[in-house]
Amino acid sequence: MSSIHIDPLEKKWIWAVGTIVVLTWIVQLYYAIADSIHPPSNVEVIDSAKLHMTEEFAEKNLGVKKEEDGSYTVTMVAARYGFYPPMIEVPVDTKVKLRIASFDVLHGLHVPGSNMATMVVPGYVSEVTTAFTKTGDFPMICNEFCGLGHDYMYAKVRVLAKQ
Amino acid sequence: MSMTAQLSTASGVNHVDADIKASGNSLGIWAMRVAFIALVVGLPMGFFQAAERSGLFPWLESTAVYFASTTTHGVLLAFVLTTFFTMGFGYHTMAHSINKKAFFGWIGFWVSLVGTLIAAVPMLTGAASVLYTFYPPEMAHPAFYVGATLLVVGSWFWVADMLIGFTQWKRENPGKPVPLVMFAIAINALMWGWTSLGVASEVLFQLIPVSLGLMETLDPGLARTLFSWTLHAIVYFWLIPAYIVMYTIMPKEAGGRLFSDEMARIAFVMLFIFSVPIGFHHLYLDPMQAAGWKLLHMFGTFMVAIPTFITGFTVIASLEIAGRLRGGKGLFGWIMALDWKNPVVLAGMLSLLMLTAGGWGGVINASYSMDVMVHNTQWVTGHFHLIFGGTTVIMYLAGAYWLWPKITGHALYSKTLAVWQLWLYAVGMVVLTGPWHALGLAGQPRRVSSTPYNQFPEVVASWGTYELLMVIGASMIVVSGFMFIYNLCKTASSKIAASEAEAKVEYAQAIHPPVRVPRLLNSFTFWNWAMFAYMIISYGYPILQFAFIGTPGVIPWGY
Ligand code: HEM
Ligand SMILES: [Cu+2]
Ligand SMILES: [Cu+2]
Numbered sequence: 001m002s003s004i005h006i007d008p009l010e011k012k013w014i015w016a017v018g019t020i021v022v023l024t025w026i027v028q029l030y031y032a033i034a035d036s037i038h039p040p041s042n043v044e045v046i047d048s049a050k051l052h053m054t055e056e057f058a059e060k061n062l063g064v065k066k067e068e069d070g071s072y073t074v075t076m077v078a079a080r081y082g083f084y085p086p087m088i089e090v091p092v093d094t095k096v097k098l099r100i101a102s103f104d105v106l107h108g109l110h111v112p113g114s115n116m117a118t119m120v121v122p123g124y125v126s127e128v129t130t131a132f133t134k135t136g137d138f139p140m141i142c143n144e145f146c147g148l149g150h151d152y153m154y155a156k157v158r159v160l161a162k163q
Numbered sequence: 164m165s166m167t168a169q170l171s172t173a174s175g176v177n178h179v180d181a182d183i184k185a186s187g188n189s190l191g192i193w194a195m196r197v198a199f200i201a202l203v204v205g206l207p208m209g210f211f212q213a214a215e216r217s218g219l220f221p222w223l224e225s226t227a228v229y230f231a232s233t234t235t236h237g238v239l240l241a242f243v244l245t246t247f248f249t250m251g252f253g254y255h256t257m258a259h260s261i262n263k264k265a266f267f268g269w270i271g272f273w274v275s276l277v278g279t280l281i282a283a284v285p286m287l288t289g290a291a292s293v294l295y296t297f298y299p300p301e302m303a304h305p306a307f308y309v310g311a312t313l314l315v316v317g318s319w320f321w322v323a324d325m326l327i328g329f330t331q332w333k334r335e336n337p338g339k340p341v342p343l344v345m346f347a348i349a350i351n352a353l354m355w356g357w358t359s360l361g362v363a364s365e366v367l368f369q370l371i372p373v374s375l376g377l378m379e380t381l382d383p384g385l386a387r388t389l390f391s392w393t394l395h396a397i398v399y400f401w402l403i404p405a406y407i408v409m410y411t412i413m414p415k416e417a418g419g420r421l422f423s424d425e426m427a428r429i430a431f432v433m434l435f436i437f438s439v440p441i442g443f444h445h446l447y448l449d450p451m452q453a454a455g456w457k458l459l460h461m462f463g464t465f466m467v468a469i470p471t472f473i474t475g476f477t478v479i480a481s482l483e484i485a486g487r488l489r490g491g492k493g494l495f496g497w498i499m500a501l502d503w504k505n506p507v508v509l510a511g512m513l514s515l516l517m518l519t520a521g522g523w524g525g526v527i528n529a530s531y532s533m534d535v536m537v538h539n540t541q542w543v544t545g546h547f548h549l550i551f552g553g554t555t556v557i558m559y560l561a562g563a564y565w566l567w568p569k570i571t572g573h574a575l576y577s578k579t580l581a582v583w584q585l586w587l588y589a590v591g592m593v594v595l596t597g598p599w600h601a602l603g604l605a606g607q608p609r610r611v612s613s614t615p616y617n618q619f620p621e622v623v624a625s626w627g628t629y630e631l632l633m634v635i636g637a638s639m640i641v642v643s644g645f646m647f648i649y650n651l652c653k654t655a656s657s658k659i660a661a662s663e664a665e666a667k668v669e670y671a672q673a674i675h676p677p678v679r680v681p682r683l684l685n686s687f688t689f690w691n692w693a694m695f696a697y698m699i700i701s702y703g704y705p706i707l708q709f710a711f712i713g714t715p716g717v718i719p720w721g722y
Binding site: 110 | 300612622708712715
């Protein structure tokens with residue numbers, strides 16, 4: 001086996017880069033574990049064509065619910081070209097869990113300036129938990145191309161001051 | 164024997180048989196002609212899109228045209244330009260570096276070209292406005308999928324050609340290192356073979372059957388998982404030819420030597436192994452995969468920093484050698500001493516600058532917890548135009564300036580025009596993508612033809628200026644694209660013969676040309692098995708799970 005020449009300076013460089021990679025891992029692992037920051041990943045299936053026949057995603061059950069522990073659960077449906085219900089109101093600095101399913105094609109949602117974002121894949125329920133840190137009206141924008149009306153697919157999130 | 168090996172590699176010019184040269188040249192130039200036609204058709208579409216979505220030209224606005232255009236622009240630039248450039252560059256390299264003729268040759272070229280033309284019809288008529296990622300359950304006309312499949316199948320003939328040439332040469336030259344340029348091309352071919360399997364399975368087993376009505380439903384979660392298998396490594400398939408120009412052509416053009424042949428091989432092997440099994444960073448926000456798998460892919464994603472930084476080091480060190488040989492002194496004096504008027508050197512410098520800027524953006528996208536802020540925002544469009552449209556494609560342009568005189572035998576029409584063109588291209592790219600990064604952070608989504616969110620004044624307040632800048636950057640790039648094509652056409656029709664130096668195909672020599680290299684850096688067997696194992700680990704369960712989680716089927720939809 002022949003040996004290879006690596007310049008001493010380049011060797012140091014590689015060690016430095018390797019160290020940076022490991023540090024980057026550690027930082028991310030730390031936040032994942034210590035603050036439980038995970039991307040939305042709940043692997044839960046649903047029949048998109050029959051959302052209205054489920055208890056949870058039936059039209060009358062959509063919207064905002066306050067839980068006993070003081071947090072909020074928001075249930076929504078994404079369907080071309082809107083989020084339903086089209087407006088939700090939640091308090092600031094409070095844990096909000098969003099559960100959402102698509103009725104038709106792929107959608108995505110993002111509330112700019114917050115961590116409220118997830119893909120909405122037909123056949124699956126997306127779940128994302130966050131807390132809004134600013135009061136005001138924000139758009140919840142569909143951010144995955146879902147057809148020619150995609151530009152107009154957005155809802156309103158009203159973040160209220162705490163009572 | 165080691166003496167002759169040293170002598171034959173002491174100059175980067177290799178012996179090439181006349182018929183092999185002729186075949187490598189004509190395959191090379193035809194594939195690249197197709198590539199650059201795709202570029203020059205695709206760029207004005209990009210300009211249209213920028214203008215349309217800016218909201219500054221209300222008379223231009225049409226959602227249907229926008230998405231037909233964006234689909235075509237994406238397919239032409241991401242699939243047609245890249246595949247044909249890489250094929251052409253590979254055919255040429257194989258002839259000139261190892262004196263081998265492509266076994267399938269024109270078959271691959273024609274299959275890919277016919278596929279492109281078949282897919283073009285539904286795209287241009289608005290029957291396939293599903294964007295270049297064609298995520299189901301939205302469905303395009305079946306001809307779109309069939310055409311795209313043929314484009315990929317054609318490239319598989321090319322993959323086979325590169326690997327056959329590589330293997331034959333090794334058999335005839337036992338123990339000798341395969342020339343770096345060919346080693347890198349072959350590794351790119353092998354990687355593309357692995358990479359394309361994901362999307363190929365999606366198209367063959369899900370999209371084509373459903374679009375033809377043979378199957379009623381599909382699982383979009385499985386489709387996205389298979390697509391993610393391809394989606395990351397494909398960008399390395401595009402980028403590696405750019406790196407090859409930096410490692411094996413630029414040092415020579417700069418008047419120096421390659422700093423380290425072995426480190427270059429190590430970098431290419433790492434790019435191979437770290438690029439395919441990490442596609443889940445494209446699925447961070449998807450529901451159908453559990454968080455642990457995403458975390459695993461995050462670890463692998465960051466490993467790619469190592470070959471990237473090795474490349475930065477080796478390429479910049481090679482340039483430094485050239486700068487000092489040209490009389491540059493001091494810590495940074497060598498930079499000014501470089502030949503900034505040489506298109507390959509200039510493009511390389513601009514490319515490295517864009518890579519540095521874009522790389523930082525990539526760290527954010529790849530982060531397990533930060534991606535959520537930028538996912539599917541205009542930031543992403545900014546990121547990949549900078550790294551791909553900028554860093555990568557500018558090296559394709561440089562490669563063409565280098566190759567056209569060699570293949571046509573005519574002197575480059577105008578070096579000055581080339582230099583201005585490259586500057587304009589890079590500056591335009593920065594002016595286009597800088598504002599996109601800002602818009603993305605401000606929450607603007609990608610893939611919209613308008614931004615009708617005026618009832619949220621706080622959110623949209625900052626967007627206006629950036630929209631204007633984006634249109635200015637876009638026009639710079641379009642003008643620069645025409646300058647490029649004009650220069651190549653004038654070169655081809657020129658009556659002035661290329662100088663001997665310009666006509667000679669000569670690859671950069673390393674400071675220590677390798678006489679022997681370890682087997683692991685001269686053969687793919689081990690790496691193939693390593694890839695196999697790594698793929699089983701990272702994609703095995705995540706794909707298998709779809710067999711038992713019981714996703715109810717999803718019907719196809721129009722758009
Ligand atoms: C004049 C220069 C260019 C302009 C103004 C431009 C503009 C655009 C715009 C506005 C989009 C749509 C983004 C969206 O709706 O989210 C887009 C998409 C795209 N561009 Fe460009 N582009 C240019 C050059 C390039 C180049 C040189 C490449 C690569 C070689 C490239 C590759 C792509 C790809 C792959 C997409 C697909 C994006 C998607 O489907 O979301 N573009 N471009
Ligand atoms: Cu949508
Ligand atoms: Cu990626």
